[in-house]
Amino acid sequence: MGQTLLQKVWDLHTVRTLPSGQTQLFIGLHMIHEVTSPQAFDMLRRRGVGVAFPGRTFATVDHIVPTLDQRRPFADDLAEHMMAALERNCDEFGIRIEGLDSERQGIVHVIGPELGLTQPGMTIACGDSHTSTHGAFGAVAFGIGTSQVRDVLASQCLATAPLRVRRISVSGELGPGVYAKDVILEIIARLGVRGGVGFAYEYGGEAVGRMTMDERMTICNMSIEGGARIGYVNPDETTFAYLEGRPFAPEGDVFERAKQWWRSMASDPDAVYDDVVEIDGSVIEPRVTWGINPGQSVGVSETVPDPASTGSAADASAIGEALDFMGLDAGAPVAGTRVDVAFLGSCTNGRLSDLREAARIVRGSRVARHVRALAVPGSVKVRRAAEAEGLDEVFRSAGFEWRGAGCSMCLAMNPDRLNGREVCASSSNRNFKGRQGSPTGRTLLMSPAMVAAAAVTGEVTDVRTML
Amino acid sequence: MSAVRPIDRVEGTAIPLRGDNIDTDRIIPARFLKAITFSGLGEHVFADDRRSMPRHPFADPAYTGAEILLVNENFGSGSSREHAPQALMRWGIGACVGQSFSEIFLANATTIGLPCLTAARDDIESLMKEAEAEPATPMVVSVRDLSLIAAGRTVRLHLAPAIRDALLTGQWDATGLLLHRFENVRQVASRLPYLTGF
């Protein structure tokens, strides 16, 4: 009987079964950032424990960094304090850090792959739920909390319970103007925001097979929004081609040997899954969220739901609460919803290909008069590459602000945020109440191309009419 | 290593918080994460919800001092911030009982010694009603017996055996366990192709 990639990676990294029945799992790559690590380092100090494998932890700064004026000390004392703490901790424990002075700085889930740190067959952990992104390479990648960051620093291990695997197979060809973001929003809408609890999602099928690594990352990134802590795609030629020549990827003969091993870690053709879901990619439309969790989305030609026409009272009250907060009318078409802000960026859609797709839409147009638009590259490398092809000029001349790399308005721990009840067309991953920095701010999640379309027209617009 | 602290029961009054999919951005909004310690988080728990919903239970003096948090489905979804269970614990919560919890929230809560147990929907509903009608009702959550006793009634609770054992033996803080016989960890590292040059 064949095995899944998850089983293979799990077995290889198992140190032992703990008395509790959990697995003690070795973590091959640990990434840290400024928000969830300071308390972990303090816990280590209080216990007089060191870092077990300092060479296997990499640090960068992303969540709090200003994207406009990055001079130190930051205008925000608290942010400066957090930056300084990370620098001090890395220095004290001998951990490599790519800070604001580095050409390699960026959102942790953008730079791991970009630098070739993220590789197939690895176990990866980071104190951030979107660590699932790294699964795009056929790694088993977990988001963890701060006490677990402490555990990984102290022991390079995690205590964790085994997961079941759900294979999600996307067939057919995506239509023009339909992107990986639309596929994952569709998946979450179908399976629900808690449908993935207890599962790792394995994405496959011809549509996923044809996707670039950037697109696979977008899909895996949002696994957590469907409740699945882990999402992955089996490694293939696309994966290997992406990795070749990256700074931390193996080189020459070693790369050839690595490829063989990576290939062997993919799920076997006769692997047995705990659940299988088939999705026809050819019928997926560009999608937009209308509510306050990422499962609440519809196709752009559809209407927002009406609580009166749903089956259960619980659903009706959830829809009612969401519509109230969003200020949307039950049963109204989602297209035409006015937006105040357009945000391009985040670990979901802040890569070069995302900026290219968005630039295609805004080229030669102007951002609508009432819209504030921000383009924020996911890393310094993405920013430089975009500038080399003139994308910054395309955005600037259309009226977008072109910013430095960071998480920015995805969670607004820096000065980039919504004001009051502003509505934001956003390429990020969460539309929770208050997520973008204003307790009453409203977020509509969509693909970067759809964000660009909304920026130009000032309202939710079917990007297919603008291609 | 820190002292082992077994957790086998939590007693106190309950605070009912209705709603599915209450995410960690609501439990503790991101702006309060701008700190290098967890201390002080307790006062900011549900900061925005409390302000926008005047009748939010965490704003209601009747529930001050409550130990047991009652919730519905998928509580703690969203971000991996441990700040969420930390904030609840620092507010005074000693145990959560709900229909279901998000996976990362559950793992985070467990590793800081905050038990999260599940119960059937109808049971949660009646417990919430009880706590709404009479906030001073004493309740006892037993991790050992997997039960909640309130107003003379016993509700069955569920908890994965691994988590129950960890709480009962005080080994919910995993660091010590993971460092035990460290040579085994080195041995696993030495068989990983990507650490040994393939």
Ligand code: SF4
């Ligand atoms: S871009 Fe957003 S989701 Fe991604 S790591 Fe940053 S804050 Fe988290």
